[in-house]
Amino acid sequence: MVFRKSIYKTPAQLRQMVAPGRATAASLSAVADAVAAGVTTIELDGIAEAAIEALGARSNFTLEAGYHHTICASVNDEVVHGIPGSRILQPGDILSVDSGAIQGGWNGDAARTFVLPDPARPEVVAERQRLSDVTEASLWHGIARLTTARHLNEVGEAIEDYIQSQGEYGILTDYIGHGIGRRMHEEPPVFNYRVRAKGPEVKPGLVVAIEPMVVLGDQDTYVKDDGWTVATEDGSAAAHWEHSVAVHAGGIWVLTAEDGGAAGLAPFGITPAPIA
Ligand code: MG
Numbered sequence: 001m002v003f004r005k006s007i008y009k010t011p012a013q014l015r016q017m018v019a020p021g022r023a024t025a026a027s028l029s030a031v032a033d034a035v036a037a038g039v040t041t042i043e044l045d046g047i048a049e050a051a052i053e054a055l056g057a058r059s060n061f062t063l064e065a066g067y068h069h070t071i072c073a074s075v076n077d078e079v080v081h082g083i084p085g086s087r088i089l090q091p092g093d094i095l096s097v098d099s100g101a102i103q104g105g106w107n108g109d110a111a112r113t114f115v116l117p118d119p120a121r122p123e124v125v126a127e128r129q130r131l132s133d134v135t136e137a138s139l140w141h142g143i144a145r146l147t148t149a150r151h152l153n154e155v156g157e158a159i160e161d162y163i164q165s166q167g168e169y170g171i172l173t174d175y176i177g178h179g180i181g182r183r184m185h186e187e188p189p190v191f192n193y194r195v196r197a198k199g200p201e202v203k204p205g206l207v208v209a210i211e212p213m214v215v216l217g218d219q220d221t222y223v224k225d226d227g228w229t230v231a232t233e234d235g236s237a238a239a240h241w242e243h244s245v246a247v248h249a250g251g252i253w254v255l256t257a258e259d260g261g262a263a264g265l266a267p268f269g270i271t272p273a274p275i276a
Contacts, residue, residue: 007179007187008205014246014275016106017181017207021244021255023057023101024108029258031071031099035114037091041073045084048099057103060184067228072098072111074229079213079221079238080111080175081228092118094128096240100184107184109209110256111242127216128237134166135214135239142192142210143245143261144268146252152199152208156191159212170219172238175230177211180244204249211242248275 009017030051031044049070052059059070074082074096075089081098089095098111113132118125138159145158163169177190188200192212200206217236224231232238244255251273254261260272 007200008203009181009207009246010205011248011275013106013181014205014207014248016104017108017244017246017255018275019055020057020101020103020106020108022108022258023052023055023103024099024110024244024256025258026055027051027070027099027101028097028110028112031097032112032114035089035095035116037089037093037116039089041075041082041084041087041089044073044097045069045071048097052099052101055103057101060100060102060107060109063102064184070099074098074238074240076237077231077235079172079215079230079232080240081230083226083228089116091116092121092124092128094132094237094239096238098240098242105182107180107182108244108256109180109184109242110244111211111240113239113241131169131214131216131237132239132241134163134169135212136241138162138192138212138214139210139241139243140264140268142212143243143252143254144265144270146202146245146247147270149202152188152190152202152206153195153197154202155208155210156193156195160193163212163214170215170217170236172213172215172219172221174219174221175213177209177242180207180209202247204247206247207244207255209242209244211240213238213240246275248273250274250276
């Protein structure tokens, strides 16, 4: 694959990506503290926006043409790109929240999934929590593979292999991860499954948003009438986890994790290295 401009960032550019990554992480931590039955998704949007602005950053989702919110909030059969609004979260809902920040002209992008407790439907909650856990763990398998991969397609292999080892899940193929930098969505594509093309070399300067989207049923999706919300054709529940990750001379650093990825990478015996 030949790119007109280098996809690799310089050490100085990587340093500039730390702040927007932190602001993105802070917005999702603030959302995590607020998620509960009875809360509306637009309330979560305001909480995320305030957390980003408190760190001197700005929402980058609001810079996307035609999109006017800080987060995407996708509930149950919605996989990604759900628009925050008056929808009230219910016990047992599975909610994915995607957020991003721009600071100094550089972007961060991340997502987390939450399952709300429901004492009346413990089996539904358990199935959805396991879906979220498998998706999150698949993300960390993909991130961990960056430390040994020669080419980017190995990340997708790691994600797919892990998910398939955990049971019958659908991995979305309509939407994938991406490079990130001065723009939120850049080259190269980051697949969550095996592809034949090796993709670019994994080496210092590569920054990618890895974002597995996994469903309990079939992976086919459609876009709802609002023109944004992506939902499963069969109505099955979906989970989405995402981090922006930098490969640098000292190792890897998960820009959108408050601990740089230390907790998520510990099971792999990997210690993330701060960008010097
Ligand atoms: Mg993304």
